[in-house]
Amino acid sequence: MQNDALLEATGISKSYGGIQALQDVSIRVGAGEILGLVGPNGAGKTTLVDMITGHQIMDRGTLKLRGEPLSGLPAVRARRGLGRTFQHPQLALELTVEENLLVGAAAYRFKSAWRMALGVITDGIMHRKQELDAVREVARELGVPDLNELTANLSLGEQRLTEVARALVQNPTVMLLDEPFAGADAHSIEGIVEAIQKVRARGHGVVLVDHNVDLLTSLADRVVLLAQGKVVFEGTPAQCLASEEMQQVYFGVGGEA
Ligand SMILES: Nc1ncnc2c1ncn2[C@@H]1O[C@H](COP(=O)(O)OP(=O)(O)OP(=O)(O)O)[C@@H](O)[C@H]1O
Numbered sequence: 716m717q718n719d720a721l722l723e724a725t726g727i728s729k730s731y732g733g734i735q736a737l738q739d740v741s742i743r744v745g746a747g748e749i750l751g752l753v754g755p756n757g758a759g760k761t762t763l764v765d766m767i768t769g770h771q772i773m774d775r776g777t778l779k780l781r782g783e784p785l786s787g788l789p790a791v792r793a794r795r796g797l798g799r800t801f802q803h804p805q806l807a808l809e810l811t812v813e814e815n816l817l818v819g820a821a822a823y824r825f826k827s828a829w830r831m832a833l834g835v836i837t838d839g840i841m842h843r844k845q846e847l848d849a850v851r852e853v854a855r856e857l858g859v860p861d862l863n864e865l866t867a868n869l870s871l872g873e874q875r876l877t878e879v880a881r882a883l884v885q886n887p888t889v890m891l892l893d894e895p896f897a898g899a900d901a902h903s904i905e906g907i908v909e910a911i912q913k914v915r916a917r918g919h920g921v922v923l924v925d926h927n928v929d930l931l932t933s934l935a936d937r938v939v940l941l942a943q944g945k946v947v948f949e950g951t952p953a954q955c956l957a958s959e960e961m962q963q964v965y966f967g968v969g970g971e972a
Pocket of ligand 1: 758759760
């Protein structure tokens, strides 16, 4: 065992046509660590999350989860322990909140598509009560609104909170959150923060992408600043906020706000 990194992304590069979205980017997330990923619009933050979860295919680079190579379709990576949310929440709007959360619980239980198929036939009823209990507990802890509500009726903040709750019921080794606070109300933000802290307390890891730099730096243990597809600074939140690179990237000046 080389180190205690849960997630290691090394030398990730990706271009879309003529746009170099990521160039030789490396990040690592340790056990019980929240890694904040900041950078201006178009810096490559979502692209990096997509490379890790397999929602886009990288041009170059390697990924490891708990020291083991990570590849395959997003569903395979989810079963290996990657939980995520999306910049635009991806919930089944025609289902209730509870049904959406149960999808997360089932994804965690079935370690392969074959087992999932078999499980639906053989042990669906046996595990249903267990999963319902887990879902209801997470919902209560995070303050997820009415579980019987149709997801289409939720506000953006409530959808974000529900998506984070869905990721949490999978008990992810690493949870990747793409702008979870954008447009969210105070109550939803509180629940999302609770979820992040729970993952950390379990000794698992979080990659947190958000434009709310105050909130992000108050939660993160370490911050990586991306600009134009490259890592331009990495350090503690205080070091990052004080860095010349941060001033340049966000305010176009060197050394002063
Ligand atoms: N599917 C795609 N096709 C073409 N270009 C893309 C695609 N996805 C991202 N890009 C480009 O790659 C670059 C990085 O985009 P990305 O969305 O990763 O940035 P970001 O840091 O997440 O930005 P934001 O904060 O606005 O979400 C941008 O120039 C973007 O236009």
